[in-house]
Amino acid sequence: MMIVALTKERTPMSLILILEQVLNGLQFGVMLFLMAAGLTLVFGVMGLINLAHGALYMVGAFAAAAVAGWTGSFVLALMASLAAAAAAGALVEVTVIRRLYDRDHLDQVLATFALILIFSEGTRWLFGSFPLFLDVPSYLSGPVMLPGGIQYPLYRLAIIVIGLVVGAGLFWLIARTRIGVQIRAGEADREMIAALGVDISKLYTLVFALGAALAGLAGALVGAIQSVQVGMGEPVLILAFVVIVIGGIGSIKGALVGALLVGLTDTLGGVFLPRLFALLMEPASAASLGASLASMLIYILMAAVLLVRPSGLFGGSA
């Protein structure tokens, strides 16, 4: 609150602006959660580091853009993104990933990095080097007026709602269904669950495809307000790893809390740090120093969390 009061002298900052930025942080966090949920499940259940998760995000976005281009329907596009990413995920799991579970993490990193290159160049081969068009559907476009006079894009609100609904669905799936029991059992003890007669390879394929579908959905949702292009998944992948490390590997709850923390820290830090520095130095260097420090902020957050809780906020005793 100090910051806000002090900055008033130079640039007035209203409560509305702060609330709007909190919403932006939430929306970013929810999108990160969709990415991180799959990543943390795959890491938790199969012990696999999957660098190609960002490629599945890209697959979802491209599938959505292609289907939206053919049919003009955004709902069909979202369904296509889920289906295409899940199919790509299942295919990759059966052909490549399955051979990596027993290998060490370095082999997994190398093989899934190769998958990134294959997916990227394959996508370029199919769709060309230029970004594709995917737009917000007309019924979700434009801003709405929220109570308190905040003007906020309807589509971003929709992303928050979709993300929270999907999150609730995931909690239900993990906590209340038979598959959820198997997934939790798989995280606790892989050998034992196989010995108990659960078809572990089918379960792995299913979990991988589920994670892929969530990544694909995130790609499609975000593709409508960003650019659908080759390589779009990798920057998000890095953030998703930060999220699951903060949240604790394998924990869906950790992924949600971590994603919201990262989303809010990144958004609010980017807005308020330059203003804070502007109190101490001239505006141009404050802007550039503030921007530089803001982009480090989530990594500082990660380091701080790991200092206090080395296995993440909701991590087990790994």
Add this chain to the structure above:
Amino acid sequence: MKILKSLAMATAVSTLALAAQAETKIGMITTLSGGGAGLGVDVRDGFMLAIEAAGRDDIEVVIEDDQRKPESAVQIADRMIQSEKVDIMTGIIWSNLAMAVVPAATAQDVFYLSPNAGPSVLAGKRCHKNYFNVAWQNDNLHEAAGAYANDAALKNSFILAPNYPAGKDALTGYKRMYGGELAGEIYTKLGQTDYAAEIAQIRASGADSVYFFLPGGMGISFLKQYADSGVDLPVVGPAFSFDQGILQAVGAAALGIKNTSQWNKDIDNAANTAFVADFQAKYGRLPSLYASQGFDTANLILSALDKAEVKDQDAFRAALKAAEFDSVRGDFKFGDNHHPVQNIYVREVIQEGDVFTNKIIATGLSDHADAYASECNM
């Protein structure tokens, strides 16, 4: 179709590469994979269009992909200079890659012709007799935008650019010409894709206009989100966010936006008309400004080769400096620091059928030279 085309392209390139007793060897390092590949592909396609049209079998072009990574650009450059023994190099898109490659190349008696990147240092203090920039100095399009903002009576701009050298050059260029107040100045993260936080600040700032430099995918994201935000202040930008490669991805969100460029497909001269038609016939898409820069670079080399052998460095350099070729921009000449002195136009994004493109509505700056020329002692 795409596959066939790239096969045809590859064959064309390798045929050229196999041409016996090539007397002039050109090394092109450009970005053909990863996020910025669209720009490199356009420069390469424009360049090869001119080379193939010339039909000369004494020119060999070696093309390599730098993946937008300075370290791989440096490696490729070393290999091209030391083992391939190229005479001329070209192709680099990004200023940070150019800074890593160009000074070393020109110091080893290789000519470097930039089809895109124009960092200020290479125009000023570290200019070199073997370095020619055929596109623009980095600040130029932004300066024209600042001049346009004055003409359009914009008084309170909110300006933003990524936090890296070309981003700072961009805002410096805009402010050099712009005479009004600044409602805000933001440096965003390089590669940032979500601009909700910045748009909220624009909304709260009381600005009367927005100027942004966000090349490639960053610009697509910004424009779509801006159009959806309900903020309807006029937007001005350099051509980099409104080129032919990305306008289709932005869609209607870009309609009506003013942007500055040294080239557009409606510049009325024979060379340009033929270029636009040939490019479209060969590659099945409209050319971008990057393609026009690649095409001009190749034609400049060809015009110089008609007058002098590349091994006779002084004569060849003089022939390059004379720039006696039919530029698709119309009049084209080099200043003393080997950077273009040219018109920079203001364009507006329009829709032709279902294709989004630009048309020229005004001249932003006439016969404009860069601000660093006086620092160059050549």
